Amino acid sequence: MADPIPTAPDGADPSFADLIAARPSLKMDALDGLLLEEVPLHRIARECGTPTWVYSAGTLRRRYRALRTALDDAGLAATIHYATKANDAQAVLRVLATEGAGADIVSAGELRATMAAGIPAGATVFSGVGKQAEEIVFALGQGIFQFNAESAEEIEMxxxxxxxxxxxxxxxxxxxxxxxxxxxxKITTGRAENKFGIAFEDAAALYARMASLPGIRPIGIATHIGSQITGGVAAYREAYARLAELVRGLQAQGLPVRRIDCGGGLGIPYRDEIPAPPEALAGAIKATLGDLGLPLMLEPGRWIAGPAGVLLASVILQKQAVNRRFVVLDAAMNDLIRPAMYEAWHGVLPLSPVAAKAETSPADVVGPVCESGDTFARDRALPMLDPGDLVAFLDAGAYGAVMSSTYNARPLAAEVLVDGSRHAVIRPRQTPEELLAHQRIPDWLDAVPAAPEPAAS
Incomplete structure (x- = not known):
């Protein structure tokens, strides 16, 4: 079954204990502090430094299997295609490949990544509004399972x-x-003003046109209405009911419809949201599309990978301003951009068991990047933290490392996989030398003159 949901009084953030209780892969040990599965996170921070991403293989497996079981129990003939954009680490992809997952990709680079990890092109869906010609050629050459076309122009191409x-x-x-x-x-995709997909009223005519074109084998209908959906399954029911109406109309015209792609988007509880469990999504699919008798597909990303990851960071210093306390970390918006981009909420936990039980007061959690937007949290209840103390950002397994950058010439963070009592570095920390290695200075630029000697005092 899906992980439990954190609870907190109305308007209050979940406590440290609430956050841990709702995440089966986490435990606060009285001696070793915060554990991910069976590995003390302070040990990883000591070995790898910070900031460092850490992923739980057990969580990836548990959540994939929970969705698989929900679909099977509902009697649905459905395949699961992991949305690679959420987290494309090779080790993460390999864990899901061994579970039997297919892939959903939006670039030739992601196709290469999924194939390298063991997911064949024949189990991969190629989505996205801007597939380039060379990407289409490459995907066809690899035997792609399905293109999800998003415009008449793309179909012609x-x-x-x-x-x-x-x-x-x-x-x-x-x-x-x-x-x-x-x-x-910024993450809705199923409204008329969004750039994605074909307008519903144009779909039947374009499908008929597609069926008449050479080089095209019509497969079916796909949709995806957004990401981090936490308002129950009503929106899914509405969208899928419209799909069922369209499919019946196409079949009445004698047009082939072989399968339906239901997309993804099921949300996770970052703070105290109450997203629908996979059983509710499976029920919505069965109620609206089940009687069509067609194979189905799902494309979850965040739901599988989000709760599997944490980002470790060290305290640089605490700054006491006139009316605010700032906790300045060595992680920054270039590492985890979601709070700056989406106003996203992530739980912030001290790794120390002593700090986790200490008295708290409001603090703003910020990074060292030269941007006011480099702020992870405001007025967050945290204990007093000394330089070198460690914290973990929770639910950072999706849209974390994949969206990171080297802004301010900050090297990319390390990545680690935990599996039971084992852990391994799956991507070493980028070195300053590697950060500069691929840059070039044109030979026509003059050499930098020697700096003048400082004047004597």
């Missing part, structure tokens, strides 16, 4: 490329059902 290669491209039409999923404006 796929037809021309596939015909020129002498192959048929399996293409599903991504339909925008104009349904408001009630999520953040």
């Amino acid at each position: 796929i037809s021309a490329i596939a015909s020129g290669m002498g192959v048929e491209a399996p293409v599903s039409l991504r339909v925008n059902p104009d349904v408001d999923a009630g999520t953040h404006a």
Whole structure:
């Protein structure tokens, strides 16, 4: 079953104990402090430094299996295609590949990554609004399972490329059902004003056009209404009901519909949200699409990977301003950009068992980057923290490392996988030398003159 949900009084942040209780992979040990599975996180910080991403293989498996079981128990013939954009670490992909997951990708780079980790192209869906010609050629050459086409122009391009290669491209039409999923404006994808998919009223005619083109093998209908959906399953029901209406209309015209891609987007509890469990999503799918008798697909990303990861950081210093206490960390917005980009909330836990029980007071948690937006949390209840103390950002396994950058010439953080009592570095910390290694100075630029000697005092 899915992980429990944190509880807190109305308007209050969850306590440290609440956050830990709702995350089965975490435990606060009286001696070793915060554990991920069976590994003390302070040990990883000591070995690898900070900031460092740490992922739980057990959580990846548990959540994948919970979704798999919900679909099976609902009697749905459905395949799961992990949304690679959430976390494309090779070790994460390998864990899911061994569970039997397919992949959902949005670039040729992600296709190369998933294949390298053991997920074949024949189990991979290629989504995205801007597939380039060379990416389409590459995917066809690898035997891609399905393209989710998002425009009439893209369909024409796929037809021309596939015909020129002498192959048929399996293409599903991504339909925008104009349904408001009630999520953040920057991660909604199923409304009429979003860039994704085909307008519902245009879909039937475009599907018929697609079926007449050379080099195209029509596969079915796809949708995806947004990410981090926590308002129950009503939006899913509305979207899937529209899909069912469309599919029946296409079948009445004698057009082939072989499967339906239901997308992803199921949310996770970062703070105290109460997202629908996978059983509710499976029920919504069965109620709206089950009687069509077609194979189904899902594309979860965050739901699987988000709760599997933490970001470790060290305290640089505490700064006491006139009316605020600032906890300055060595992690920054270039590492975890979600709070700056989405106003996202992440639990912040001290690793020390003593600090976790100490008296708290409000503090702003910030990084060292030269941006006011380099703020992780405001007025967060935290104990007094000394330089070198360690904290963990929770639920950082999705849209964390994959969105990180080297802004302010800060090297990319290390990544570690935990599996039971074992742990291993899966991506070493980038060195300053590696950060500069691929840059070049044109030979026509003059050499830098020697700096003048400082004047004698």
